[in-house]
């Protein structure tokens with residue numbers, strides 16, 4: 227059996243033992259099936275391949291200090307997948323089916339759940355695809371909901387260390403009335419060119435501006451943005467960003483810790499006023515930002531001492547991850563224990 231190096235896990239794909247699948251046929255979801263194959267056998271004219279009828283989710287299971295394995299806000303991911311399904315006319319999986327599949331796939335792959343103490347987690351990737359053959363542009367009649375898992379380390383190699391970001395003005399990730407608020411693969415395809423360009427220039431990721439006016443901050447690659455100023459937690463309200471479950475939870479936590487939460491359009495110029503900035507998401511957790519560069523206007527914004535995360539980001543990170551790893555009581559009812 228392969229030995230897993232828990233301390234040095236990348237955020238990348240590796241095989242596990244099993245995945246779970248559920249098929250939607252004749253207007254109904256079937257029974258959950260367990261597979262040990264990482265291959266999907268599918269019609270070449272499937273709608274997911276041609277017309278982007280595809281949506282996915284990302285959530286994590288955490289081994290706590292007490293040895294119990296916890297899921298974080300699974301129901302929120304289930305509801306977001308339903309919104310995604312509705313937006314691109316796919317069959318929406320019921321929340322209970324989604325939850326049952328998450329529990330099953332974690333249990334079946336229990337040996338891949340990283341132990342407590344490494345900061346590593348089990349990343350769960352639910353995927354929903356349209357599988358019926360179509361040539362005309364119309365929705366599929368059949369769907370598969372599939373879930374696999376991978377043990378992962380931090381999304382950015384350095385972990386909780388500040389990164390550099392590049393403002394992206396040459397490409398939009400999503401349009402105001404487009405699909406930015408849901409998790410379809412097309413949004414990520416639209417982001418690839420700008421992300422590659424940013425990486426080539428030495429940045430960790432990109433910050434997108436609103437597509438219509440290019441005046442407001444939208445989000446950061448595959449994560450939301452927030453800034454801290456005068457004990458205020460400020461995060462963009464926009465019709466083209468993905469509603470991040472991490473961001474929603476951090477807003478609740480920040481309020482609980484005595485910060486004032488503002489969710490509103492964030493003008494580009496306000497970047498000069500923040501004391502701290504960060505991106506947040508399941509994969510990124512909280513990743514502080516030390517520098518934001520706009521190559522087009524030749525503007526640079528610097529945060530903190532350029533080496534360490536600022537005090538508010540550090541406090542939020544510690545409190546947030548302490549709940550996920552069962553080190554502190556979950557006052558918000560965010561976690562559920564998986565009966566392994």
Ligand code: PLP
Nearest residue numbers: 448449450468470471472507508
């Ligand atoms: N924004 C985008 C585009 C994402 O892909 C993600 C990741 O899911 C997020 C934000 C963060 O969302 P969450 O906190 O629910 O993982």
Ligand code: COI
Nearest residue numbers: 284285448507508509510
């Ligand atoms: C997540 O945070 O779960 C994401 O979906 C990011 C992923 C696209 C890498």
